[in-house]
Amino acid sequence: MCGIVGYIGTQQAAPLLLEGLTRLEHRGYDSAGVAVLGGSGLRSAKRAGRVRDLGDGLPRRFAGKAGIGHTRWATHGPATDANAHPHLDAVSDAAARVAVVHNGIIDNAAALRAELADAGVELASDTDTEVIAHLVAASRAATPEARVAEALARIEGTYGLAVLQADFPDRIVVARNGSPLLVGVGEREMHVASDLAALVRYTTTVAHLDDGELAVVTAGGFTTYRLGGPELSATDRPAEQVDVDPAAFEAGEHVSFMRKEMLEQPARAEAVLRGRLDTRFGTGHLGGLNLDARELRAFRRVVILGCGSAYYVGQMGATLIEELARVPAHAEAASEFRYRNPIIEPDTLYVAVSQSGETVDTLLAVQEIQRKGGRVIGLVNVVGSAIARQVDGGVYLHAGPEVAVASTKALTNMFLAFALLALQLGRVRDLSIADGQRLIAALADLPDRIEQVLAREEQWVPVAKRLAQAESLFFIGRVRGFPVAREGAQKFKEISYRHAEAYQTSELKHGPLALVSPEVPTVAIVPDDELLERNITALQQIAARGGPLVVVTHEGVDLGDLDPSSSTGPARSAGSGGSAGDARPEVTRLDVPRSERELDPILLTIPLQLLAFHAAEHLGLDIDKPRNLAKSVTVE
Ligand code: AGP
Numbered sequence: 189m190c191g192i193v194g195y196i197g198t199q200q201a202a203p204l205l206l207e208g209l210t211r212l213e214h215r216g217y218d219s220a221g222v223a224v225l226g227g228s229g230l231r232s233a234k235r236a237g238r239v240r241d242l243g244d245g246l247p248r249r250f251a252g253k254a255g256i257g258h259t260r261w262a263t264h265g266p267a268t269d270a271n272a273h274p275h276l277d278a279v280s281d282a283a284a285r286v287a288v289v290h291n292g293i294i295d296n297a298a299a300l301r302a303e304l305a306d307a308g309v310e311l312a313s314d315t316d317t318e319v320i321a322h323l324v325a326a327s328r329a330a331t332p333e334a335r336v337a338e339a340l341a342r343i344e345g346t347y348g349l350a351v352l353q354a355d356f357p358d359r360i361v362v363a364r365n366g367s368p369l370l371v372g373v374g375e376r377e378m379h380v381a382s383d384l385a386a387l388v389r390y391t392t393t394v395a396h397l398d399d400g401e402l403a404v405v406t407a408g409g410f411t412t413y414r415l416g417g418p419e420l421s422a423t424d425r426p427a428e429q430v431d432v433d434p435a436a437f438e439a440g441e442h443v444s445f446m447r448k449e450m451l452e453q454p455a456r457a458e459a460v461l462r463g464r465l466d467t468r469f470g471t472g473h474l475g476g477l478n479l480d481a482r483e484l485r486a487f488r489r490v491v492i493l494g495c496g497s498a499y500y501v502g503q504m505g506a507t508l509i510e511e512l513a514r515v516p517a518h519a520e521a522a523s524e525f526r527y528r529n530p531i532i533e534p535d536t537l538y539v540a541v542s543q544s545g546e547t548v549d550t551l552l553a554v555q556e557i558q559r560k561g562g563r564v565i566g567l568v569n570v571v572g573s574a575i576a577r578q579v580d581g582g583v584y585l586h587a588g589p590e591v592a593v594a595s596t597k598a599l600t601n602m603f604l605a606f607a608l609l610a611l612q613l614g615r616v617r618d619l620s621i622a623d624g625q626r627l628i629a630a631l632a633d634l635p636d637r638i639e640q641v642l643a644r645e646e647q648w649v650p651v652a653k654r655l656a657q658a659e660s661l662f663f664i665g666r667v668r669g670f671p672v673a674r675e676g677a678q679k680f681k682e683i684s685y686r687h688a689e690a691y692q693t694s695e696l697k698h699g700p701l702a703l704v705s706p707e708v709p710t711v712a713i714v715p716d717d718e719l720l721e722r723n724i725t726a727l728q729q730i731a732a733r734g735g736p737l738v739v740v741t742h743e744g745v746d747l748g749d750l751d752p753s754s755s756t757g758p759a760r761s762a763g764s765g766g767s768a769g770d771a772r773p774e775v776t777r778l779d780v781p782r783s784e785r786e787l788d789p790i791l792l793t794i795p796l797q798l799l800a801f802h803a804a805e806h807l808g809l810d811i812d813k814p815r816n817l818a819k820s821v822t823v824e
Contacts, residue, residue: 190273190291190822191215191259192369193386194350194360197377197407200224201255202246208379208386209239209257211437214445214591215383216818217259218267223274223287224252225352230284234258234272253407254360256350256380258289261818264297265314274352275318277325279310285354286325290317291382292346292367293823300342316345324351332356333404333413336363337420340402346548346823348382348397360405363415364397367822368546368574371395371403371410373427378405383820384570385589388434395427396572430571436589444811446592446683450797451642453597454635459586460601464608465632470624471615472608477565478581485616487537490517493525493553494541495821497678501599502541503671504789505606511786512614512627523549523824525556532560539609540566543590543598544820545573552824554578567605569598583609592812593819594682596797599675600638603790607631630784634791640781641794645802648795651738651776652802658709661686662700662735663796664693665713666723672713672740672789676796683804683814693726704735706773711796715788716742724748727775736774740795742788743779750775 191212195201205222220242221234233246239259258273265271276284294300297316304322305311311318323339332353340347346366353361362369362380372379372387372394381387387394395410397403401423403412410427413420442448466473477484490509492502502519509517522540532538540554545568554564554575566575566582569590576582585601607627615624655661661680665673673690680688691700693712704710710730714723727737727750739747748754752775780791804811 190261190382191217191386192289192291192348192350192380192382193257194255194362194380194405195377196254196358196360196405197374198253199377201252202250205255205257206239206243207389208381209259211386211389212259212381212383213239214385214593214812214819215259215261216593216813217261219260219262219269219272220258221272221274222255222257223352224250224255225354225357226252229281230276230287230352230354231281232274232276232284232287234274235269236267236272254352254357256287256289256352256360263293263823264316270313271315273317275313275315275321277321279312286321287352288317288321288324288349290320290347290349291822292348292365294319294343294345294347296344320349320351324353332359332361333402333420336361337402337415340415350380358406361402362397362405363402365399366548369397371397371405371427373409377407378410380405384430384432385437385591388432388437392430392432392434393427394430395425397425399574401425432589437591444592446594446596446801446811449590449592449597450801452588453600453642453794454639456587456597456601457604457635457638459588460604461631465628467625467628469615470611470621470628472611474583474608474612476582476584481616484613487515487535487613489533489536490515490539490613491536492517492519492539492541493522493550494519495522495547495549497595497599497675498541498543498547498550498602500671500675500678501602501606502539503674504603504668505539505541505610507668507671508606508610508786509613512610512619513617515613515617522547522553525553530556532557532562534561536562538562538564540564540575540579541602542566542575543569543585543587543595545570545575546820546822547575548822548824551575551578567602569601591819593814593817594679594800594811599793600790604631604634607787627784627786630787634783634787637781637783637791638794641791644778644795645798648778648798649802651778652799653806655680655709655711655738655799656684656686656803656806658707659687660703660708661688662704662708662710663688663690663713664696664710664726665690666693666719668717668789669693669713669715669792672792672796673711675793676711676713676799679797679800680803682817683800683809683811684807685809685815686803693723696726697729701729701733704730704733706734706736709736709738711738711740711799713792714739714741714745715785715792716745716782717785717788720745724750731773731775734773737776739775739777740792741777741779742782747775747777752777
C-alpha cells in the first residue's frame with residue numbers, strides 16, 4: 189500500500205528519499221514522487237511507474253536538505269502523474285507553499301473538494317490528499333504544527349502524512365490516524381517513514397506515533413503532540429531502540445524475498461517456539477496473553493479474525509482449538525466482521541491475527557470488539573504495530589521482517605502460535621498430559637520437518653511448471669486440509685495470476701466437478717488421516733473425468749491405482765508424456781514427512797508455497813511485487 193519517507197538534516201534529501209522509496213517498493217504501488225525544500229523553495233517531481241523511473245527523470249537541480257517522498261497505491265483516481273504524491277497547494281512548484289504526502293483515505297474529500305472549488309481553488313488531481321495541502325495553506329496559524337492541526341480538524345478519515353511548508357524550511361510536520369508513521373533518530377538528521385524497512389539502513393532508534401498524534405521533526409530532534417483539542421498538547425513520546433537486524437530487510441544472495449523467507453521457515457519456527465514449550469506439563473507457555481488458568485478456562489468460545497491468508501491460518505487455528513480444547517471456535521474474515529453487527533460475548537476469547545499488525549480491516553474489528561466490551565488477544569508479527577498495541581494481550585510471532593507480498597514464514601509462525609494457544613486452552617480443560625506432551629514433542633520437532641519439506645523443492649519444480657501452463661486450477665481439501673487448500677490457491681493466484689480456486693473436497697460433486705477437465709488440474713490435500721478413503725474416492729471421480737491431479741500427501745500413503753508408481757492402474761505421472769490417444773489422467777504425488785495429525789496443516793502448506801513460487805518464476809513474473817497487491821493493506 190502507499191509508503192511515506194521523509195528526511196531532514198545535513199545531506200541532500202533527494203537521493204535518500206529515493207533510496208527510502210526503493211525500500212518501500214515491496215508494499216505495492218503504482219506511482220511515486222518526492223518534494224524537497226531548499227534555498228530556491230519547494231521543488232517536486234512525481235510520476236506513474238517505478239521509483240527507478242522517478243529517479244532517472246529528476247532534474248539536475250533538485251536541491252534541498254528537507255524532503256518528503258511517497259509511493260502511491262491508487263484509491264481516489266487512477267495511477268497518473270497528476271494523482272501521484274506529493275500534492276501541492278498550487279499548480280506549479282514556483283507558486284507552492286505546501287507539499288503533502290499521505291497514506292489513508294479522507295472520507296469527506298468530496299465535500300472538501302467541492303468547497304475548495306467553490307472558493308475558486310484550482311485542483312490539479314482527482315485525489316483526496318490534495319485538499320490537505322490547500323487546507324494547510326489556508327491556515328493563518330502561527331506555527332507549522334498548528335496549521336497542520338487546523339487542517340486535520342476538518343478531515344474525517346484515516347491518515348499517515350508528512351507536510352513540508354515553505355514558510356518553515358527547517359521542519360517537517362507528520363501525523364498519524366489509522367496509518368503508520370515512524371520517526372527515526374539519526375546523527376544531526378532525522379528520518380520519517382511509514383515502515384521500518386525504509387529507516388533501518390540509517391537508524392534503529394525509532395518512535396512510533398500513536399493515532400491522533402502529530403510530530404514536528406527538525407534536523408536536531410522531534411516533538412510530539414496530541415491532536416484533537418483546541419490546543420496541541422505535548423505527548424513527550426520517546427524514541428526507542430528496535431531490536432532488528434538491518435540485513436533482515438535485504439534479499440542478499442536470494443533471487444527474491446519470497447524465496448528467502450520460505451527458506452527461513454525452519455529457523456523462524458524455532459524462534460516462535462523458543463521458551464514456549466512446556467515439556468513437563470505438556471502445554472504451551474504464552475506469557476503475553478495476560479490470562480491466568482481460571483480466565484482461560486472461563487472462555488466458552490473462541491472467535492478468530494484475520495484477512496486473506498491470515499484468515500485461512502485462523503481457520504487452521506480454529507480447527508486446532510476445537511480439537512485440543514473442545515471449545516467451539518471459528519475464524520472469520522475481519523473485513524466483514526463489524527458490518528454484520530456481531531454479537532460480542534464476555535465469555536468469548538477473540539483472537540486477531542496479522543503479520544503486519546497494520547491491516548486496517550483487522551484493526552477495526554479489534555476496536556469494534558473492544559467497544560462492545562470483548563477481550564481480544566493478538567497474534568502479530570510486527571512489534572509495536574497498531575494491532576499489537578491495540579489488543580489486550582498477545583503473542584509476537586518472531587518471524588522477522590517479511591518483505592514479500594506473498595506471506596510465507598509469518599503464516600507458518602501463526603499456525604505454530606495457534607498450536608501453542610490451543611494447547612494452553614486444552615490443558616486447562618480436558619486435554620491429557622500425555623496428549624499435551626505428544627504435541628509438545630511434535631512441535632519441538634517441526635522445524636526439522638519443515639527443513640525436510642523444503643529439501644524436496646527441486647523435485648517439485650517440474651510440477652510447478654506444469655501447473656503454470658493451466659489457466660485455471662482447483663485446490664481441494666477436507667476439514668484440516670481445507671484451509672490448506674484455500675491458502676494454496678491464494679498463494680498461487682497472488683503471484684502466478686492463474687485462476688486458482690479452493691473447494692472442500694466433499695463439495696466437488698455438488699457443482700465444481702462440472703469444470704473438471706484435462707485442462708483444469710486439481711491440487712488435492714490428502715493427509716493420512718481418518719478421511720483418507722473418502723479423499724481417494726473423490727480423486728477417482730476427478731481422474732475419471734480426465735482431470736490432472738497433484739496429490740499432496742504423506743509418505744507411505746497408498747493411493748491405490750491412482751498412484752503414479754502403480755503398474756495396474758490408470759494413472760501416470762505429470763510430465764511423463766503418454767502416447768497420443770492416451771486418455772489416462774496425470775497423477776503426481778508430493779510427499780511430506782509425518783508429524784502428529786493435528787499439526788499436519790502446516791507441513792502440507794509448504795509444498796504449496798513452493799509450487800506457487802516456481803510457477804510464478806517459470807512465468808517470469810515479479811514475485812515480490814505482484815500486480816495490484818500491497819504488503820500491508822491500510823485502507824478499508
Ligand atoms: C498473503 O500472502 C497475502 N498477501 C494477504 O492475504 C495477507 O495475508 C493479508 O492481507 C493479511 O495481512 P496481515 O497478516 O498483515 O494482516
